Amino acid sequence: MSSIARLPKKDRQTKLVQYLQDNPFATDEDLAEFFHVSIQTIRLDRLELGIPELRERIKSVAEQHLDPVKSLGIDEVIGEVIDLQLDAQAISVLEIKEEHVFAKTQIARGHYIFAQANSLAVAVINADVALTATARIRFVRPARLGEKLVAKATVRSRDGDECKVRVETKVQGELVFTATFRVVGMTDVTSAW
Known part of the structure; x- marks a missing residue:
């Protein structure tokens, strides 16, 4: 998987939203590796952005x-x-x-x-x-x-x-x-x- 250099929080969160639009089944572990941050940082970013965890994203896509x-x-x-x-x-x-x-x-x-x-x-x-x-x-x-x-x-x-x-x-x-x-x-x- 390709990754990007460590970004400032605001830029990372913008790229996180874009990344999940293209890869809705990415796990927190995948995201942490891609963005060169901890899993906890990804979870906090998701929380701030209102992005649900993987299981909820899958369920949402399925319902639609x-x-x-x-x-x-x-x-x-x-x-x-x-x-x-x-x-x-x-x-x-x-x-x-x-x-x-x-x-x-x-x-x-x-x-x-x-x-x-x-x-x-x-x-x-x-x-x-x-x-x-x-x-x-x-x-x-x-x-x-x-x-x-x-x-x-x-x-x-x-x-x-x-x-x-x-x-x-x-x-x-x-x-x-x-x-x-x-x-x-x-x-x-x-x-x-």
Whole structure:
């Protein structure tokens, strides 16, 4: 992550507001590192500026941009869905915790990264039932303990009941995973493709 030189308080607070507009999922730790100040300084800046903590910012974004998931239960999507516009796009955030990593390396197990992307690709489809038919995936770099994976799914095309969905997963703007899914929407689960 790039950072900036230590700034006077007023300039730092102005840049903090701008930074959070572009990176609403930045943690206090991320901000402290970026601005070369303590976490307590960031918390005081947020308090003075009336900027809520991360969980509240995520909840606020989600309330503004969430269509109801149709193809599966919202609790079946891996990660926290913060944006969902059916047949258009969706965003989820997954914080990598101890249960997601290999103990020896602290690197996230690939199936969690894939599951976040796959479940988001299915959730964005406006159908009663949606299933993944194919997936073309690429792991770009390892994700590590404590990182927040932000996955964005975009519906690229639709041909009848089939949709092509592109998912990009990033950590602080850096690409870690990409996938292109062919998702089939169905009304009758007994009819296979």
